Amino acid sequence: xxxxxxxxxxxxxxxxxxxxxxxxxxxxxxxxxxxxxxxxxxxxxxxxxxxxxxxxxxxxxxxxxxxxxxxxxxxxxxxxxxxxxxxxxxxxxxxxxxxxxxxxxxxxxxxxxxxxxxxxxxxxxxxxxxxxxxxxxxxxxxxxxxxxxxxxxxxxxxxxxxxxxxxxxxxxxxxxxxxxxxxxxxxxxxxxxxxxxxxxxxxxxxxxxxxxxxxxxxxxxxxxxxxxxxxxxxxxxxxxxxxxxxxxxxxxxxxxxxxxxxxxxxxxxxxxxxxxxxxxxxxxxxxxxxxxxxxxxxxxxxxxxxxxxxxxxxxxxxxxxxxxxxxxxxxxxxxxxxxxxxxxxxxxxxxxxxxxxxxxxx
Amino acid sequence: xxxxxxxxxxxxxxxxxxxxxxxxxxxxxxxxxxxxxxxxxxxxxxxxxxxxxxxxxxxxxxxxxxxxxxxxxxxxxxxxxxxxxxxxxxxxxxxxxxxxxxxxxxxxxxxxxxxxxxxxxxxxxxxxxxxxxxxxxxxxxxxxxxxxxxxxxxxxxxxxxxxxxxxxxxxxxxxxxxxxxxxxxxxxxxxxxxxxxxxxxxxxxxxxxxxxxxxxxxxxx
Numbered sequence: 001x002x003x004x005x006x007x008x009x010x011x012x013x014x015x016x017x018x019x020x021x022x023x024x025x026x027x028x029x030x031x032x033x034x035x036x037x038x039x040x041x042x043x044x045x046x047x048x049x050x051x052x053x054x055x056x057x058x059x060x061x062x063x064x065x066x067x068x069x070x071x072x073x074x075x076x077x078x079x080x081x082x083x084x085x086x087x088x089x090x091x092x093x094x095x096x097x098x099x100x101x102x103x104x105x106x107x108x109x110x111x112x113x114x115x116x117x118x119x120x121x122x123x124x125x126x127x128x129x130x131x132x133x134x135x136x137x138x139x140x141x142x143x144x145x146x147x148x149x150x151x152x153x154x155x156x157x158x159x160x161x162x163x164x165x166x167x168x169x170x171x172x173x174x175x176x177x178x179x180x181x182x183x184x185x186x187x188x189x190x191x192x193x194x195x196x197x198x199x200x201x202x203x204x205x206x207x208x209x210x211x212x213x214x215x216x217x218x219x220x221x222x223x224x225x226x227x228x229x230x231x232x233x234x235x236x237x238x239x240x241x242x243x244x245x246x247x248x249x250x251x252x253x254x255x256x257x258x259x260x261x262x263x264x265x266x267x268x269x270x271x272x273x274x275x276x277x278x279x280x281x282x283x284x285x286x287x288x289x290x291x292x293x294x295x296x297x298x299x300x301x302x303x304x305x306x307x308x309x310x311x312x313x314x315x316x317x318x319x320x321x322x323x324x325x326x327x328x329x330x331x332x333x334x335x336x337x338x339x340x341x342x343x344x345x346x347x348x349x350x351x352x353x354x355x356x357x358x359x360x361x362x
Numbered sequence: 363x364x365x366x367x368x369x370x371x372x373x374x375x376x377x378x379x380x381x382x383x384x385x386x387x388x389x390x391x392x393x394x395x396x397x398x399x400x401x402x403x404x405x406x407x408x409x410x411x412x413x414x415x416x417x418x419x420x421x422x423x424x425x426x427x428x429x430x431x432x433x434x435x436x437x438x439x440x441x442x443x444x445x446x447x448x449x450x451x452x453x454x455x456x457x458x459x460x461x462x463x464x465x466x467x468x469x470x471x472x473x474x475x476x477x478x479x480x481x482x483x484x485x486x487x488x489x490x491x492x493x494x495x496x497x498x499x500x501x502x503x504x505x506x507x508x509x510x511x512x513x514x515x516x517x518x519x520x521x522x523x524x525x526x527x528x529x530x531x532x533x534x535x536x537x538x539x540x541x542x543x544x545x546x547x548x549x550x551x552x553x554x555x556x557x558x559x560x561x562x563x564x565x566x567x568x569x570x571x572x573x574x575x576x577x578x579x580x581x582x583x
Contacts, residue, residue: 053484082491085490088484094485095485
């Protein structure tokens with residue numbers, strides 16, 4: 001169980017991040033719990049890991065780990081790195097280049113354990129059998145990172161930190177390593193904090209997500225909650241929501257809200273955070289915008305003009321212009337559907353958005 | 363054929379080996395501190411340890427002579443309390459060679475230690491290793507090539523030292539006369555044969571040392 005609040009001030013950047021492990025006392029007590037620090041590059045995520053591990057000393061704050069205080073500025077506590085019992089996996093592997101795979105892993109095993117037995121288990125777990133005598137320079141990127149993870153957990157850490165461990169790897173290897181990490185998570189009984197700016201990685205691995213921007217927390221919560229219903233505009237933006245429009249809550253009722261953006265009225269589900277007249281952001285994911293073929297009555301029907309079409313891997317991204325506004329609506333449409341309905345530049349089309357698929361953000 | 367006195371060669375090698383060992387241990391500590399630590403006065407210390415490269419050898423020798431001579435408190439302490447007279451003994455030659463060669467060891471050693479990726483050292487610390495263990499198991503092996511280069515440079519400098527050694531240890535044949543000084547003496551005495559022999563032996567010796575060190579420290583990682 002971990003809790004921390006860390007502050008660090010630089011001339012042009014500062015970090016102020018606090019977190020308390022949600023597994024504490026909850027149903028996940030005693031189980032591995034993976035928290036993803038998610039956000040764009042250069043927002044202080046890695047810096048937070050460096051402060052937790054003791055590589056960088058915070059200017060202020062505290063760190064608790066399983067009832068032990070690792071850092072407390074006020075009390076003058078700053079446990080050195082080697083005594084923190086924290087496993088750390090670096091982005092660029094940081095293996096010992098002059099040691100073999102086996103030597104790298106054994107280096108982390110503490111003297112009480114049976115190193116041979118433990119080495120065998122870790123080699124097995126990370127699919128490294130047969131690579132024991134290889135040097136890091138003889139391994140692929142994925143293999144190197146597997147050695148690095150094995151080495152980090154060999155020391156029986158009380159907390160595991162992973163700093164963008166998959167970002168240097170190609171897609172195929174990344175997916176395999178994600179499977180390894182999920183397997184590891186299933187039996188690891190310690191909190192894990194994982195830094196990434198990759199949305200898919202965050203979704204696959206996280207139990208809990210902390211969205212970070214500019215050195216502070218934008219929003220944090222259980223993965224499902226954050227992904228399905230982000231409450232902040234920045235979270236929606238980082239999660240890839242393309243349609244975010246400033247709006248005013250024009251009408252409230254028990255069953256729906258009417259929001260107004262640039263004269264366009266949009267019906268949404270009610271949201272207890274907002275009252276009539278409040279400013280908010282309307283967020284709509286591109287796949288949630290539907291083309292209307294027949295005039296079946298649904299929520300939020302708009303007539304728009306196709307202004308751009310960008311082909312994506314499986315879909316076409318279609319930019320739709322509202323009449324008399326500066327806003328573009330972005331919709332993703334299957335390529336087949338595009339061909340079937342002959343969507344072309346300049347076409348006028350009708351689209352709809354279900355009110356329960358639109359959410360409001362602060 | 364004239365009998366060649368090999369004592370100066372023997373003394374030069376002995377003095378250089380001991381001086382290099384001293385440079386190695388003291389210099390390694392200084393190089394590590396300079397490479398890895400930030401502290402007030404670091405620039406001053408840097409300038410100080412590099413001084414022997416800049417100031418004339420005779421000036422350096424004069425400083426050592428004053429510092430270690432019988433008239434100085436340190437010199438008196440060494441001679442009276444420890445029975446270790448330095449000035450005009452072969453030990454003086456060791457001190458002179460060590461001081462003169464130290465910067466040549468520190469410079470490449472420091473660069474090599476600095477170039478060891480701090481993430482790798484931090485990885486070792488996070489696995490529970492002490493600073494000493496991190497140094498001996500990670501930093502040193504990875505910086506080995508640069509440190510050995512420093513050792514070779516220091517050894518070569520110690521072998522070739524003339525001015526500083528002459529000032530501190532003097533030129534006493536059979537006692538403090540090193541090869542460099544013997545070559546000078548031979549040339550002064552018009553003994554070209556002896557000078558040629560000594561020069562040849564020192565040249566072959568120096569090239570061999572460099573060759574073997576290069577062979578053994580070929581980069582692996």
